[in-house]
Amino acid sequence: MVNHSELIQNLVSKDAAHIQLPTSQLVEKSLERGEGKLTNTGALRAETGKYTGRSPKDRFIVEDDTSRDKVDWGEVNQPISEEVFNNLFAKVVDYLDKKEEVFIFNGHAGADEATSLDLRVINEYSWHNMFARTMFIRPETKEAALNINPDFTIVSAPTFKADPEVDGTKSETFIIVSLEKGIILIGGTEYAGEMKKSIFSVMNYLLPEQGVMSMHCSANVGENKDVALFFGLSGTGKTTLSADAQRELIGDDEHGWNENGVFNIEGGCYAKTINLSAEKEPEIYQAIRFGTVLENVAVDEEGTPDYDDNSLTENTRAAYPLDYIDNARIPSVAGHPNTIIFLTADAFGVLPPISKLTKSQAMYHFLSGFTSKLAGTERGVTSPQPVFSTCFGSPFLPLHATTYANMLGDLIDKHNVNVYLVNTGWSGGEYGVGKRMDLKYTRSMVRRAISGELVLNDFEEDSVFGLSIPVSVPGVPKEILNPRNTWVSEEAYDEKAKQLKESFIENFKKFSKDSEHIAQKGGFTV
Ligand SMILES: Nc1ncnc2c1ncn2[C@@H]1O[C@H](COP(=O)(O)OP(=O)(O)O)[C@@H](O)[C@H]1O
Ligand SMILES: C=C(OP(=O)(O)O)C(=O)O
Ligand SMILES: [Mn+2]
Numbered sequence: 001m002v003n004h005s006e007l008i009q010n011l012v013s014k015d016a017a018h019i020q021l022p023t024s025q026l027v028e029k030s031l032e033r034g035e036g037k038l039t040n041t042g043a044l045r046a047e048t049g050k051y052t053g054r055s056p057k058d059r060f061i062v063e064d065d066t067s068r069d070k071v072d073w074g075e076v077n078q079p080i081s082e083e084v085f086n087n088l089f090a091k092v093v094d095y096l097d098k099k100e101e102v103f104i105f106n107g108h109a110g111a112d113e114a115t116s117l118d119l120r121v122i123n124e125y126s127w128h129n130m131f132a133r134t135m136f137i138r139p140e141t142k143e144a145a146l147n148i149n150p151d152f153t154i155v156s157a158p159t160f161k162a163d164p165e166v167d168g169t170k171s172e173t174f175i176i177v178s179l180e181k182g183i184i185l186i187g188g189t190e191y192a193g194e195m196k197k198s199i200f201s202v203m204n205y206l207l208p209e210q211g212v213m214s215m216h217c218s219a220n221v222g223e224n225k226d227v228a229l230f231f232g233l234s235g236t237g238k239t240t241l242s243a244d245a246q247r248e249l250i251g252d253d254e255h256g257w258n259e260n261g262v263f264n265i266e267g268g269c270y271a272k273t274i275n276l277s278a279e280k281e282p283e284i285y286q287a288i289r290f291g292t293v294l295e296n297v298a299v300d301e302e303g304t305p306d307y308d309d310n311s312l313t314e315n316t317r318a319a320y321p322l323d324y325i326d327n328a329r330i331p332s333v334a335g336h337p338n339t340i341i342f343l344t345a346d347a348f349g350v351l352p353p354i355s356k357l358t359k360s361q362a363m364y365h366f367l368s369g370f371t372s373k374l375a376g377t378e379r380g381v382t383s384p385q386p387v388f389s390t391c392f393g394s395p396f397l398p399l400h401a402t403t404y405a406n407m408l409g410d411l412i413d414k415h416n417v418n419v420y421l422v423n424t425g426w427s428g429g430e431y432g433v434g435k436r437m438d439l440k441y442t443r444s445m446v447r448r449a450i451s452g453e454l455v456l457n458d459f460e461e462d463s464v465f466g467l468s469i470p471v472s473v474p475g476v477p478k479e480i481l482n483p484r485n486t487w488v489s490e491e492a493y494d495e496k497a498k499q500l501k502e503s504f505i506e507n508f509k510k511f512s513k514d515s516e517h518i519a520q521k522g523g524f525t526v
Helices: 004-012 023-032 082-097 126-135 142-146 193-209 238-242 282-286 359-368 401-415 439-451 490-508 513-521
Strands: 017-019 036-038 044-046 059-062 078-080 102-109 117-123 152-157 174-178 183-187 213-215 217-221 227-231 248-251 255-258 261-264 268-272 293-295 317-321 337-344 354-357 370-373 385-388 418-423 459-461 468-470
Touching: 004 017, 004 082, 004 117, 004 152, 023 036, 023 044, 023 126, 044 126, 082 152, 082 174, 082 183, 102 126, 102 142, 102 193, 117 126, 117 193, 126 193, 126 268, 126 293, 126 317, 152 193, 174 193, 183 193, 193 213, 193 401, 213 401, 217 238, 217 255, 227 238, 227 261, 227 439, 238 248, 238 268, 238 337, 238 439, 248 261, 337 359, 337 370, 337 401, 337 439, 354 359, 354 439, 359 401, 359 418, 359 490, 370 490, 385 490, 418 439
Parallel strands: 017 102, 044 293, 059 078, 059 174, 117 152, 152 183, 227 337, 337 418
Antiparallel strands: 036 044, 102 117, 174 183, 213 255, 217 227, 217 248, 255 261, 268 317, 293 317, 354 418, 354 468, 370 385, 459 468
């Protein structure tokens, strides 16, 4: 019998356990241990070796009495036995116990106190602990942190490699969530994003049970208290578009929505830095300083980061505390959203750059979750791959998609929310022919949607998907609004659009008969 809490307690009380080190000491430790390098921005820079993105094929949920009847098992939520988990857990803890040092952070996930999760992160690496300290919510004092009795504990040992034959994993890498024990076990990968996304998955399991909607979205709020949400799979623009000098940032990736409004789950942001520039993304650029962790960013001998260099990965990242964005709202809590934006990076170049959705179209597109997996965030993805990622976040959803969709539908109704579909992907042809939508145009469109001006607009209906396309948006060339006009050949556009529509229909078949009415109202027949 493995006594999990006793084993964790042994690690925590070990002499060489560094508990709740402040950022400066974590930076010092990381440098002293040779884990990273200080850049001339002040940010700490680390490399993650061969895993520069998430490893979804190595992610499991323990199948036990708690999870068995609740989790939507399948390719995303792969079951693993209690026995495999227990054996591996004991091995990993023993492995860490033999290390000279371990790093421990206590904190929270969820800015709403009623549903906040108390957590502890035990790391082999100092820079990982700095990442955890940056990305989760930091308790106000060290004393408060030490008093935390965690609901969930992450145990991360990147240099521990599993032997699939012996350990029952699929490879040397594993991310295993035990909902019953409140433990997340990570080994074989140094990609720091696994930690934050595993806690997000846990919140996506726990919040709906408490009647709270959980969402893979960014959020910001304007002077008039108008809240906007941006849903989207990785790389579609959640972080970029939510950082806006004219609006307060609530958070860039994970939120809950309860009877009072929305709240951030995290205490930091995790921005993509590929091709980052001060001109295009000033808020993010200036957030890269002491206290920020740069992951897989190329740095020259003088310590200057080169954000255009993708030699290690497309998925280069910066993790910084929320308050490094000037106008961040902390505690990150706000009222009910007025506008919801679904971000899609359409690699076919077929969907309009912005369209207004009816309530049922919104439900249809939320369940479909059409977008592309962009290069880098998941292992093995090197060019945009069209994908249907239900709720724009299927890798992180333990429950059935309709649980989240029903909750969102009720909230949209209740709060009379305007919903837009925004294509931040390709225009003028598919990937390889056309080019990615210009960020400044996307920003203009999004601003007009949020300000409410677009609702008053004239719309034309697109013939393929029945989407309402505004006929004009100030600051945006008219000819790009209807994608059909941007292709060299209209016939080629029609052909591609037809193909995309068919894949929408095919994909929607996975939902039950109950969802058919959504498809029909969404402008499709199943
Ligand atoms: N039209 C556009 N809209 C949004 N982002 C764009 C656009 N064109 C290029 N990008 C780039 O795409 C990336 C979006 O990444 P990010 O905002 O981090 O996505 P997410 O937070 O959804 O994972 C950024 O590197 C951004 O500069
Ligand atoms: C960190 C990730 O997501 P995002 O790009 O949405 O922040 C991820 O998917 O690993
Ligand atoms: Mn992001």
